[in-house]
Amino acid sequence: MGRKERAREIISRLSAVISDPVTELVHESPYELLVSVILSAQCTDERVNRVTPALFRLFPDVHALAEGSVPEIRQLIASITFPNNKARHLSGMASKVVTEFGGEVPADLQLLETLPGVGRKTAQVVGGAAFGIDSMPVDTHVFRVAHRLQLVRPSSDTPDAVERDLRRVIKAGELSTAHHLFILHGRYRCTARSPDCEPCVLRNLCPQWQAVRLLPEPMTGLSRNKGRFWCGTRKHYVDHTVPRVDRAGAQQESCPRCGSMNLFDCKTGRTLRRVPDVRIGDMGFGRPDDRKHAS
Ligand code: SF4
Structure with missing residues (x-):
């Protein structure tokens, strides 16, 4: 089975067992999603979801956030990783959205990437989940799952290289769904330290599992x-x-x-x-x- 065929089969099997492949960051608008994704860098979605309700109560939209001070924001996100940097980024992002984009989060990946605290991955996550842009942001879970399943070349050792390889084997239009499936599979089944291989629906397609069995x-x-x-x-x-x-x-x-x-x-x-x-x-x-x- 070639890589493209395996990718199709993997997506089909994961779709059968993961019924709702969407982001676990709780949000009601592109603004809330953008804030949550910036906060989620090196932090769990669960922890982000614990702090955002209070944050969004005080700063319900991007205008309110632009008017908030960095220390105020920092206090509300104190339990998140890198609170100082993230508070600065949130404040800078909100000011720029207000001054340059009329208060609307831009529905364009390149424009999103111009915002403070927003890199390629964040832009793609927001673009995919908030604006339906077909995207394949590569985080630690996607990276690990893609390598274990050998959907990417072993030499692809950066997120950008993994993204390029995945775009070659996954059909356009299916990238965002595949992204969420890989994240959820990596987070709950194919974990970094102890993948739960016995009940995994991908076992007979998985070179990692085959290799472990041969020990x-x-x-x-x-x-x-x-x-x-x-x-x-x-x-x-x-x-x-x-x-x-x-x-x-x-x-x-x-x-x-x-x-x-x-x-x-x-x-x-x-x-x-x-x-x-x-x-x-x-x-x-x-x-x-x-x-x-x-x-
Ligand atoms: S068989 Fe194990 S290593 Fe392979 S994809 Fe499933 S959980 Fe991950």
């Missing part, structure tokens, strides 16, 4: 007194390992005597082999100041 079963009967690790290839005990990069480019541990990567921990009996996984490192996801990788 050797834990060994029994190993003696911790004879060594810390057991080399399953040459059948001897060793007390330390040597780092080695495997053919897939993943960092593994190897036997210092024979170089084999077929090592087991004598305490747990588990293999030391790792299935390469894609995690977001320090890539700027959600940093409020980061204009390159979005909000």
Whole structure:
């Protein structure tokens, strides 16, 4: 099955189990959505939803927010990550919307990106959810799910590269839906640390799951007194390992005597082999100041 075909099948299966693929940020207008998305950088939607009711009571529209002071805004969003920066961005965004766009949040991605605190990702989230613009903002969940399912090239290591790859395999008109499906799947099923693979509807399409299944079963009967690790290839005990990069480019541990990567921990009996996984490192996801990788 090619990537496009797999992408179609993945979207179809996720659609069958995720009935309402929309943003979880509670909002009633493009203004409220824009504020919530700016606040959600490196913060959970749940926490954002806890602070926005009070914020929107005091600042019900963009005009009110433009008139509010940064310390006032900061106080209301104190429990959110980066409150100082975000308060400045909200204030700057509101002033610009009022002075340059007549108080209306612009329904255009490029114009949205000119607002303080709004990068490519934020603009796309708002454009997609508030104005129906077909978009594929790549956040940490979309990034991880796209890589685990190998819908993107392994070398695509930035949100922009992942977005480009996804646009090649997902049909125009389906991008926004796919974006929400991937986020919800990543948030609740295919989580970063412990993906819940057993009930996942994508199992037989998922290279990550196949790779985990191919790992050797834990060994029994190993003696911790004879060594810390057991080399399953040459059948001897060793007390330390040597780092080695495997053919897939993943960092593994190897036997210092024979170089084999077929090592087991004598305490747990588990293999030391790792299935390469894609995690977001320090890539700027959600940093409020980061204009390159979005909000
Ligand atoms: S099988 Fe596991 S790793 Fe693969 S998509 Fe499902 S939850 Fe994620």
